[in-house]
Amino acid sequence: MSNLELNQIDSFPQELLEISIEKLYTLFPGPTLLHLQGKRPEPVFVSVLLHGNEGTGLHVIQRLLKKYQHSVLPRSISILFGNTQAARYGKRVLDGQSDYNRVWPGTVEPNTQETMVMRKIVNEMERRNVFASIDIHNNTGLNPHYSCINKLENCFLQLATLFGHTVVYFLTPKGVQSMAFSKFCPAVTLECGEPGSPSGIDHALDYVDAVLHMKYISNDPILPQDIKLFHTVARVQVPEDVTFSFTDQNANILFKSELYKMNFSVIPADTCFGIVNSNNARLFAFNDNEEELGEKLFYINNQQIKLTKPMMPAMLTLDEAVIRQDCFCYLMEQLPHP
Numbered sequence: 472m473s474n475l476e477l478n479q480i481d482s483f484p485q486e487l488l489e490i491s492i493e494k495l496y497t498l499f500p501g502p503t504l505l506h507l508q509g510k511r512p513e514p515v516f517v518s519v520l521l522h523g524n525e526g527t528g529l530h531v532i533q534r535l536l537k538k539y540q541h542s543v544l545p546r547s548i549s550i551l552f553g554n555t556q557a558a559r560y561g562k563r564v565l566d567g568q569s570d571y572n573r574v575w576p577g578t579v580e581p582n583t584q585e586t587m588v589m590r591k592i593v594n595e596m597e598r599r600n601v602f603a604s605i606d607i608h609n610n611t612g613l614n615p616h617y618s619c620i621n622k623l624e625n626c627f628l629q630l631a632t633l634f635g636h637t638v639v640y641f642l643t644p645k646g647v648q649s650m651a652f653s654k655f656c657p658a659v660t661l662e663c664g665e666p667g668s669p670s671g672i673d674h675a676l677d678y679v680d681a682v683l684h685m686k687y688i689s690n691d692p693i694l695p696q697d698i699k700l701f702h703t704v705a706r707v708q709v710p711e712d713v714t715f716s717f718t719d720q721n722a723n724i725l726f727k728s729e730l731y732k733m734n735f736s737v738i739p740a741d742t743c744f745g746i747v748n749s750n751n752a753r754l755f756a757f758n759d760n761e762e763e764l765g766e767k768l769f770y771i772n773n774q775q776i777k778l779t780k781p782m783m784p785a786m787l788t789l790d791e792a793v794i795r796q797d798c799f800c801y802l803m804e805q806l807p808h809p
């Protein structure tokens with residue numbers, strides 16, 4: 472994609488309130504940062520559509536803007552409409568693009584137009600004294616709504632538990648939006664279930680509205696009963712030279728399709744993930760330091776690939792494109808009360 476530039480605006484066309492995700496690119500062909508003034512000046516930063524196929528964030532913004540159409544926002548808000556070109560095609564990311572949630576400052580990717588745009592956004596929001604940052608996502612598979620944070624400070628935990636009890640703390644992958652913002656304000660990623668799910672939209676809308684109404688974010692400790700905190704132990708990937716499927720018996724690994732029901736439940740050691748049909752079949756599992764732990768977390772016995780110890784998966788999906796572009800799942804363990 473040639474000449475990707477950040478478009479900054481401080482008003483919006485009325486069409487924005489009703490436009491479909493697929494048509495949004497006609498208003499905003501590239502990443503667009505919309506600044507709106509509210510009663511309190513330090514803005515909440517909200518990013519939507521960093522992944523083009525995750526439309527809940529746009530619905531949230533449309534309903535929020537309608538709600539405040541004839542009144543003043545309680546606090547300023549800056550909204551990033553991310554990958555509208557991928558949204559046009561219902562894709563997470565287009566061929567030739569970088570993943571818009573892997574290119575923020577702190578990324579391990581080389582410099583690209585996308586990394587430059589994201590750096591500019593971060594600098595702009597820091598200059599505006601950003602109050603809090605909220606990045607809205609969807610995922611596939613059966614997951615509860617949950618939030619993710621990249622720092623275990625009280626104000627981060629407070630912001631996260633305002634969305635719900637389930638909170639995931641992670642340090643990889645690098646280059647995600649919430650990690651870049653965590654350097655200078657409380658930042659969360661919201662995972663709002665499947666794209667288009669009405670309960671995800673309602674939940675995230677109430678949340679953004681509540682954060683806009685906050686005078687300050689408390690630094691008080693969280694009570695143990697108010698949080699279930701998990702930490703990602705490993706990101707599981709299928710090596711590029713290994714084919715996989717949920718249906719094709721000839722694939723190197725035939726995954727068990729019922730796995731996706733196991734998100735956010737502890738699954739016991741020796742649980743079978745799939746049937747192995749070749750000598751090269753294996754899974755990679757990368758920890759926060761990018762160390763590969765595949766052989767520690769999985770073993771193969773009798774043509775079955777199994778888990779070595781109890782783990783809790785998240786974001787297990789049946790979507791083969793997501794598995795190739797991102798990962799098969801995350802494996803987590805519960806952390807003691809912070």
Ligand SMILES: [Zn+2]
Pocket residue numbers: 522525572608609
């Ligand atoms: Zn996403």
